[in-house]
Amino acid sequence: MSGNPAEHHYAHAAVRHFNDAVYLHDGNRLPNADHHFGFAVECALKSMVLRFTPATMNPRKPNKPPATRPWVADPVTGKAVHDYGHLPWVTADLALLTHGRSAARLSAALGNLTAFDSWSVDDRYLDGTTLVEAHVKQRRTVAKEILILHEQALITGRLL
DSSP, X not given: OOSSOHHHHHHHHHHHHHHHHHHHHHTTOHHHXXXXXXXXXXXHHHHHHHHHSSOBOXXXXXXXXXXXXXXXXXXXXXXXXXXXXXXXXXXXXXXHHHTTSOOXXXXXXXXXXXXXXXXXXXXXXXXSTTOOHHHHHHHHHHHHHHHHHHHHHHHHSSXX
């Protein structure tokens, strides 16, 4: 990775995956579009988690390489209590983003993440025949909403 922090990379990856997903969706390449919509949301959320919560990419143990995904330490023990891998994330995990904030728009958008409850990174290995076009369209809408809120958070420095 370059000298930029992980939240920078996640932010740029979110936009890149979303743009690729739109291109693929418009070309009726639904399985790959769906895959990229999920990654776009995942990257935007990781960017926000790193910027607005105590999550870190610090090494989990002294003298070890940085973590490969954001994680949150228990304030008492310092051990990882949660790590942010692939979607779907449980809603309780995302409460970190809105805890103590009046981020109404973000809270509403996070509620729509149920569109990704059946999304799995492992679907990249499937033939795509079970994919429902309406689900991809819904995920596109939710991804766009999350990306807009993410962009606004980057500009304003706060969650809306």
